[in-house]
Amino acid sequence: LAKTTQPISMDSYEGQEVNITCSHNNIATNDYITWYQQFPSQGPRFIIQGYKTKVTNEVASLFIPADRKSSTLSLPRVSLSDTAVYYCLVAPSGSARQLTFGSGTQLTVLP
Amino acid sequence: DAMVIQNPRYQVTQFGKPVTLSCSQTLNHNVMYWYQQKSSQAPKLLFHYYDKDFNNEADTPDNFQSRRPNTSFCFLDIRSPGLGDAAMYLCATRSFLQVSGETQYFGPGTRLLVL
Numbered sequence: 001l002a003k004t005t006q007p008i009s010m011d012s013y014e015g016q017e018v019n020i021t022c023s024h025n026n027i028a029t030n031d032y033i034t035w036y037q038q039f040p041s042q043g044p045r046f047i048i049q050g051y052k053t054k055v056t057n058e059v060a061s062l063f064i065p066a067d068r069k070s071s072t073l074s075l076p077r078v079s080l081s082d083t084a085v086y087y088c089l090v091a092p093s094g095s096a097r098q099l100t101f102g103s104g105t106q107l108t109v110l111p
Numbered sequence: 112d113a114m115v116i117q118n119p120r121y122q123v124t125q126f127g128k129p130v131t132l133s134c135s136q137t138l139n140h141n142v143m144y145w146y147q148q149k150s151s152q153a154p155k156l157l158f159h160y161y162d163k164d165f166n167n168e169a170d171t172p173d174n175f176q177s178r179r180p181n182t183s184f185c186f187l188d189i190r191s192p193g194l195g196d197a198a199m200y201l202c203a204t205r206s207f208l209q210v211s212g213e214t215q216y217f218g219p220g221t222r223l224l225v226l
Contacts, residue, residue: 034214043115043201043217044154087153101153 004088004102011108018075020105022088025069033064033071036087038104044087048073075107083109114138115218117202123224124192132187132221134202143185144215145177146201154201160185189223197225 005023012018024033032051036044048055050062050071061074075082085104116135124130134143141162146154158167160179174196176188189196199222203215 036215036217041199041220041222043203043220044215045217046214049214100156104153 004090006086006088006102006105008103009106009108011110012078013110014079015077018078018082018107018109020073020075020086020088020107021070022073022102023070024088024090027068027090028092030093031068031090032093033062033068034089034091035060035062035071035073036089036101038085038087044101047086078107078109080109080111083107115202115204115216117200117218117221119221120219121222121224123226124189125226126194127191130189130192130223132189132200132202132223134185134187134218135183136202136204136216136218137183138204138206138216139182140204140206140216141182142205143179144201144203144205145175145185145187146203147196148199148201148220150198157187192223192225194225197223199223 010020032049034049035047037047038044048057048060048062050064052064052068055062063072073086085106087101087104089101114137118133122130142159144159145157147157148154156168157171157175158177174190178186185202187200199220201220202218205215
């Protein structure tokens, strides 16, 4: 089971790019990396998922180096509404088990 | 829209009085999960169903049970709630018919208060 480590908190200002890094040193060959966003009193919401290199969607980008021991979630031009907890999750493809969340990163966007 | 629905959003129960939380999904996903999330903590996986197969996490207390009568519905039963069981309970689904199969879809959660 790949354990993840993230910064507990980060502050940013509106309009800046934010990068949140997650360490997963013992990631397995068949593990995918997924990031979720959670607002207070709501369920986590899927942001992006990847296996290697770079993935981009309309919300964020995910950078995964060749060794896959870390990943970086990049949020372009954040706004106040991006203030939330961001979770990195590493889990094996094809298995329903082992979906354990790390401690998450509280991102606070300041005006 | 297809979604994961949890009812009620807020549930108040008394210490020791059994309570059932409900989850339904219109996604036709074959896996359903229950998580417990306490204040300022990450969601903690309690158990999951893969189709009809129930999978309990090793550290989930016996006080927590689950039922899945069909693909669409899943219930969380807390037989004798204690004050420490007050938390947000999250239901999630996942489908292995997707290419990657790793995305979970979460419901809005039910916040349980134990008096």
